[in-house]
Amino acid sequence: MAGLDVRGLSVSLFTRGGVLPALSEVSLSVQPGRTLALVGESGCGKSMTALAIMRLLPEPPARIIAGQVMLGDTDLAALPERRMLGVRGKAVSMIFQDPMSSLNPVVTVGDQIMEVLRRHEGLTGRAARMRAAELLALVGISDAEARLDEYPHRLSGGMCQRVMIAIAIACRPAVLVADEPTTALDVTVQAQILELLKRLQAETGMALLLITHDLGVVAEMADEVAVMYAGRVVEQGPVDAIFAAPLHPYTRGLLGATPSGGTAGRHTRLADIPGSVPSLAELPAGCAFAPRCPLAFAACAAQPPLATLAPNHLAACFAAQGMPADAAAGA
Amino acid sequence: MLLQARDIGVHFATPRGLLRAVAGVSLEIDAGETLGLVGESGCGKSTLGRAIMRLVPIAEGELLLEGQYITRLEGTALKQVRPKVQMVFQDPVSSLNPRRRVGSLVGQPLSVAGWSRRDIADRVAELLAQVSLPKDAADRYPHEFSGGQRQRIGIARALALSPKLVICDEPVSALDVSVRAQVVNLLKDIQDRLGVGYLFISHDLSVVENVADRLMVMYLGRVVEQGRAADVLARPAHPYTHALLSAAPVANPALARTRQRVVLQGELPSPVSPPSGCAFRTRCPFAEARCAAEAPLLRPATADGQQVACHFDFSERFAAQATGVPA
């Protein structure tokens, strides 16, 4: 089974107001059976990355202007749309944030699953129905056979997300892209869905690209983490290193702003990052985080490169690159 | 006591029958104190907040604000009480009228209260400074601001008439992590300075534990557990509270790998036809025959005021698990 390897992916938005850099030189890779969490706040480009990988970018205004999305030996970014149709939903699948609106409300759950089976596996009739029921059982829906004939509005949000996952894994994809799969769900249901994703990954060995803003979810799920800010990957590394010794001041800010279960009490003050995420139209020159950064200095007027500072641990920050990694961790 | 609610019940007529969105909820909030209210969507926490605001009709029970019965006030009498209780809403987009300038939005409660134009302008400037918005914000429209700034506008509006109690209904749920901390800190600063009481409604335990003095957990319209926030979080006594704490992801990969998790099965039952006896029994890992027959009442769980609505005593067992040490 092949993993996913994104190399130098850049996406621009061609709008009336000018060309905006939505993604700049994003490189990521996820190995089979592993989970890469893509973390960042709204507008940082994490969903844009997912859509670019799936070739589902809203065109216009968005367009891939550079880079490759390698799935094994195939560059998805260069595939003609006709061939991409055979890849999407088969080799690479995606689940979305809002399960209720991701399912077609006037088609039964069963028909929506069987549609994928018919298209990619050539299964029809009895065989497709049996496989669809199997899939529903696999994602933990009881009484699967009967549920096939239900319409989505009869199911809760958690159930709909399970159905979405069933559709996504129907063809045993090599890569599953999950864009905020639990953000719209309650915590107890979120725990169920995360557990399910872990179990399915262990059983099928698929690579999981998990997009989330929730560092708690990252800690629970990820093997590797990539932190994005203003369309760039600013830090990347193994999950333990990211949490224990974050290198980029933005990552440190995010971690500081996240109340970390159990220890924080009423009278501790959360560390906050001043200001707010800049819009693409008014990105500062150089490091986009510099205006909010406590460590910013003259050099930050230029764009810092993503450099390896510890084993498998990269950061795009002049301040972090100037000092040893363990000193940064202590800060 | 700033606010007292006794046995509040809120009912809605739905096509499928009477929905008891809130049933028999009692609570107290003191000046300068924060009561955290947690639960999953559909547990009635927002409805309770709106009932205290007198935005939805209260079917049962009594509300006392500074000792005055406000449950059934109408007209002018209600209008006189309103300034004392204000609300910060969840959605920073839909809670601000897009066609009004910020100055007009923040000054609205003052204009309703009959302030003069001049006084309003002065007070608005003061309020904007209080929530750290630039002076020229008053002349701009809400859409020119980011989510966090819009939430500051909403907070300024809520503070305009110097309320005694502010109901914060998921005030940071729609915000980015880095901005969330700013708004939480702002709310805390305001409380320290003005001594307002907060009812802080949230589904996110990690936020509530950072702001709340006391904590109330709701399930299907009823309170299942309450007490000092630190106690409830460290020694949950109700299986539901324990499951909520356990389900909340912790931002610590090492702990996430080692700790024991209870993943609740199933989802919230329909509030129109709740299960008999204890409403939580259909998802409770410890449910027994008694739970279906008999609804548990809120009873003291410990000596220092923690209360729980459960037939059994789990606090010891949960406390052992919460610290990560296997029981």
Add this chain to the structure above:
Amino acid sequence: MAVATPGLFRRFARNRAALLGLIILIAVIALALAAPTLYPRNPLRIVGPAELWPLQDPRFPLGTDSIGRNIAAIIAHGARATLLIGLFASLTATLIGVTIGATAAWFGGWVDELLMRLTEMFQVVPGLVFVLTIVSILGGTVQNITIAVGVVSWTGIARLTRAEFLTLRDREFVQACRAMGMPDWRIVLAEVLPNALPPVIVLSSLAVASAILFESAVSFLGLGDPQVASWGRLVGEGRTLIRSSWYISAVPGVAIMLMVLALNLIGDGLNDALNPKLRNR
């Protein structure tokens, strides 16, 4: 609080067709305003030989009709009647429609039921039949036609206003207004209504066009005010000579067509300009 926001005209003018519509409308308004100066005498008076083709005599650039009246004068004066009826009928319809739609949505329950059933009653009666009935009972004066057209055109506006109000009613800013003790009437008029109006304005501009068509139809059938110059009436009067002097019907026909087209283009342009979702394209 004005509905117009800065840049509204710029966004409107980005739509070329809408700009063309606006230019036609302004030209018609100018013609209507200039009519008393250009043709100070009664336009329905006989001034020359009958059935003079356009451009045949420089005194009658659009020719004369079957009994020798100046078509250009009728068109110019007719523009006044057409514009007034269109404008006031649309205003009447908007006033009725917004009131009924807003009341139904705001109060809900049986009020909503009652008002919506009433709306449906008006919707199932064919508009023209209704207008003709009213006009034939009350007489074909300009006022009666205006009111009759207004009374048949409000249903769409009422439904749209109701839908807008229903979505706005549950917004948190409305709850915030309630929480600060703002009286209902003020919430409706000052908070909800300005947010509900943009799509209603679009529909109202289209209602002007349909009102003009109604007026033309009524006048074409000879039920209009015989003392008032009207485009529709001229079309009707010219129809007997359609084989020989077709221009008598065609000239006012083209005028009506251009006017309705212009209003539809303006409506489209307003829709684009007022729709916040399209704003940043």
